Amino acid sequence: MAGQWMMILIGVSLGMTCLAAPTECHFNSQALCEYEGRHYSLGQSWMEQGCIQCTCLHPFGVGCCETVEQPVDFPPWCQVRVESVTCKVSLVLTSDPRLPCLPGEGNSVDPSHGEMNMKLAG
Known part of the structure; x- marks a missing residue:
C-alpha cells in the first residue's frame, strides 16, 4: 500500500x-x-x-x-533550433540558420534549389 x-x-x-x-x-x-x-x-x-x-x-x-516539444512534420530544408537559455523552439533554414523557415502553402520550394535561390541572389 x-x-x-x-x-x-x-x-x-x-x-x-x-x-x-x-x-x-x-x-x-x-x-x-x-x-x-x-x-x-x-x-x-x-x-x-x-x-x-x-x-x-x-x-x-x-x-x-x-520541457521542449520538438516539431516532427516540416520540410527537409528546415531544421529545428532550440535556444538553450529560453528553451524556445524555432524552425530555421538548413542552408542559412540565421533565417526562419516558414513551411506551408506558398513556401513549398526548397530554397537551396532553383527559382527561389535566384530571387534571393538577385
Missing part, C-alpha cells in the same frame, strides 16, 4: 512539474536533489541543460521531464 502511494506522489509531482507538455520524463531513485552545487528540498524544481526540468522528490529521488 505504501508503494502505491509513493508512485501516486511521484506521478502527481511529475505531472505538476511538466506543464509544458513534455516529450519524455524519467525518475531516478538514486539521484540527489542537487544541481550545480545547489541543494534542493522536497517539491523544489530546477532547470538543467537541454531544457530539462527536475523536481526534488526527497527522500524518493528526482523526477525530470523535457
Whole structure:
C-alpha cells in the first residue's frame, strides 16, 4: 500500500512539474536533489541543460521531464533550433540558420534549389 502511494506522489509531482507538455520524463531513485552545487528540498524544481526540468522528490529521488516539444512534420530544408537559455523552439533554414523557415502553402520550394535561390541572389 505504501508503494502505491509513493508512485501516486511521484506521478502527481511529475505531472505538476511538466506543464509544458513534455516529450519524455524519467525518475531516478538514486539521484540527489542537487544541481550545480545547489541543494534542493522536497517539491523544489530546477532547470538543467537541454531544457530539462527536475523536481526534488526527497527522500524518493528526482523526477525530470523535457520541457521542449520538438516539431516532427516540416520540410527537409528546415531544421529545428532550440535556444538553450529560453528553451524556445524555432524552425530555421538548413542552408542559412540565421533565417526562419516558414513551411506551408506558398513556401513549398526548397530554397537551396532553383527559382527561389535566384530571387534571393538577385
